[in-house]
Amino acid sequence: MSVDLRVEDGVATITLNRPERSNALNQEHYRGLSTAWIEVRDDSNIRAAIITGAGDKSFCAGADLKEFIPNPPEAREMWLTQTDQLLNRGLEVWKPIIAAVNGWCLGGGMTLLFATDIRLAASHAQFGLPEIKRGIIAGNGGTQRTLMNLPYPLAMEMLLTGDPIDAATAKNWGIINKVVSAxxxxxxxxxxxxxxxxxxxxxxxxxxxxxxxxxxxxxxxGLRMEQMFNRFLMSTQDATEGARAFQEKRAPRFVGN
Incomplete structure (x- = not known):
């Protein structure tokens, strides 16, 4: 399968496995990615997830435009907004998600990155929203999340020039947390x-x-919601365990209940 999911010790690893196409996604691969995100959301054994790409050249080059542009979806699909939902297109996954960017992160790969929580990049990684150079716009949240992740002039530079930036610049701009070796x-x-x-x-x-x-x-x-959430959490087994473990000077054993 072109989207692989592995779960070990409470951590799910999703790998976009199409290196011969720079891990670009066509409709089939988007469906596979949607299925993987839903499993991460629904499996109570999964506590965190990592998203990465196969190979050492590309994290994700976004949508496979060679397939999408000649074969646009039918007009009626415009209102099938719940079909094959993605992390960056409406699917709510509250478990923490880490991006491991192992190369080119372009277009839909960039908007996928913007929907993750913690982001690491190999030193050779490149980031960009090149859709404008192809006559289209950055979709799946590109025009929305870029300004959530960057100051206005930097966001507009990415959206309007379509030019890539390197990993050091991405870290300097606050897009990623750390740059590490491959x-x-x-x-x-x-x-x-x-x-x-x-x-x-x-x-x-x-x-x-x-x-x-x-x-x-x-x-x-927001403050009221925070208060209500904390009131709920105080009634859970995990809160009791956390307090007991602190008192007994040991590591807590949380069960998610």
């Missing part, structure tokens, strides 16, 4: 994922949801 990329991503997975999973998901929803609500509403 051989350190997956070990570092896995280290992050395991650090997250050791924490209380319900609290991790609540933290992510509240942080993202803060973009859409006023401060008073």
């Amino acid at each position: 051989d350190e990329l997956m070990p570092k991503a896995m280290e992050y994922a395991h650090r997250i997975a050791r924490n209380a999973p319900l609290a991790a998901q609540a933290s992510k949801e509240l942080a993202l929803r803060s973009r859409d609500v006023d401060l008073a509403t």
Whole structure:
């Protein structure tokens, strides 16, 4: 399958496995990616996820335009908004997601990156939104999430020039957390994922949801939501376990309940 999913020790690794096409996605691969995200969302054994690309040249080159442009979807599909939902196109996945960018991150790969929570890149990675050079726009959230992730002039530079930036610039602009060597990329991503997975999973998901929803609500509403979420979390087994483990000076054993 061109989208591989592996789960080990509470961490899911999704690999876009089409290196001969720079891990570009056609309709079949988008469906496979949607299925993978839904499994991450619904499997209670998964506490964190990593998304990466196969090979050492490309994370994801976005949509496979050689297939999409000559074969656009039918007009009626415009309103099938719940079909094959993606992380960057409406699917709500509150589990923490780490991007391990192992090469070119372009177009839909970039908008996928913008929908992740922690982002690592190999030093040779390149980032860009080149759609404007092909006569189209950055879709699947490209025109929306770029300004959420970057100051206005930097976002508009990416959207309007279509020119790529290197990993050092991406880190300087705040798009990614760390730049590492290619051989350190997956070990570092896995280290992050395991650090997250050791924490209380319900609290991790609540933290992510509240942080993202803060973009859409006023401060008073956000503070009230935060209070309500914390009141709920205090009633869970994990909160009891966290307090007991602190008192007994040991590592907590969270179960997500």
